[in-house]
Amino acid sequence: MSKNTGFSITSAERYSLALFELSEENNLLSQIEDQSLSMLNLINHSDDFCNLIKDPTISFEDLSKVVNKILQNYKFDSLFKNFLNFLIQKRRFFFIKDILKSFIETCSRKRGELKAELKSAKNLSSEEIKKITEVLTKNFSSKIKLNYEHDESLIGGLIVQVGSTMVDTSIKNKLQQIENRMIEA
Numbered sequence: 001m002s003k004n005t006g007f008s009i010t011s012a013e014r015y016s017l018a019l020f021e022l023s024e025e026n027n028l029l030s031q032i033e034d035q036s037l038s039m040l041n042l043i044n045h046s047d048d049f050c051n052l053i054k055d056p057t058i059s060f061e062d063l064s065k066v067v068n069k070i071l072q073n074y075k076f077d078s079l080f081k082n083f084l085n086f087l088i089q090k091r092r093f094f095f096i097k098d099i100l101k102s103f104i105e106t107c108s109r110k111r112g113e114l115k116a117e118l119k120s121a122k123n124l125s126s127e128e129i130k131k132i133t134e135v136l137t138k139n140f141s142s143k144i145k146l147n148y149e150h151d152e153s154l155i156g157g158l159i160v161q162v163g164s165t166m167v168d169t170s171i172k173n174k175l176q177q178i179e180n181r182m183i184e185a
Contacts, residue, residue, distance in 0.1 A: 012095050016102035019083055020110075028079055033107045035080045036100040042070070043097050053094055064088050113143040116162040121154040121170065136162060 023032040043050055052058060052066060064085060071081045087093045108115065116136055118129070129148050136144045140162055151159075157170035 009098065011092065012098035012102050015087065015092065015095065015099045016106055019099070019103050020106045022079060022083070026079055028077055029107065031077055032080050033104060035074070035076045036103050038074060038076075039084075040097065040100050040104075053096060056094075060088050060091065060093075063093060067093070108145050111143065113145040114140055114162055116144050116146045116160065118146055118148045119151040119154060119159040119170075120148075121152060121156045121158075123150045124148065132160075136160070 019032065019036075020029075023029045043053065049066075049070075052063065067084055067088060068081070071084065084093070084096070087096060087099070092099075105115070116133075118124075118132060124132075129146065133144050133146045136146070144162065153172060155171040155175075157173075158167075159170055159173075160167045
C-alpha cells in the first residue's frame with residue numbers, strides 16, 4: 001500500500017512540474033495557476049465530479065467528454081485543456097487533485113512565498129486575516145501565502161504554523177496541557 005502512495009506522490013510532482021515548465025515557457029503561469037485553482041475548487045465543491053474522477057469503471061472517452069465540456073464552460077486556456085486531456089489519455093486523471101495542489105505549491109515557492117496555516121476559534125474578517133498576514137510577512141521576512149480555517153473546537157485563541165514553526169495560543173491546547181500535568185502528578 002505504501003508503494004502506491006509513494007508512486008502517486010512522485011507522479012503528481014512530476015506532472016505538476018511538467019505543467020509548471022510548460023506554463024512558464026508559454027508565459028501563461030498566472031493564467032494556468034488561476035485555472036488550476038478553479039479546477040481544484042470544482043473538485044472540492046462538486047461531489048459528483050469528485051466521484052467521477054475516482055470512478056475506475058468510467059471509460060476515458062466518457063471522462064474526456066465531461067472534462068472537455070467543463071473546460072469549454074470555464075473557457076480555460078488550450079495549454080491547460082491539452083494537459084488535462086493528456087492526463088485522461090494516460091489514465092492519470094485520478095491524480096488531478098494532487099497534481100494541481102503540487103503545481104500551485106511550486107508556483108508559490110518560485111515566487112518566494114512561505115506557506116502558512118492559520119486556525120482560529122472565532123471567524124476572522126478579511127481585514128484581520130490581512131493584518132495577520134502582514135505581521136507574519138514582516139516577522140519571517142518573506143511573502144506569506146496564508147491558508148485560513150475557522151475551527152470552533154479551539155474554544156478560543158489561534159494556531160499559526162509557518163513551515164516548522166508553530167504557535168498555539170488556543171484554549172483547547174492550554175486545557176490539554178493542564179490535563180497532561182494532572183495525569184503526571
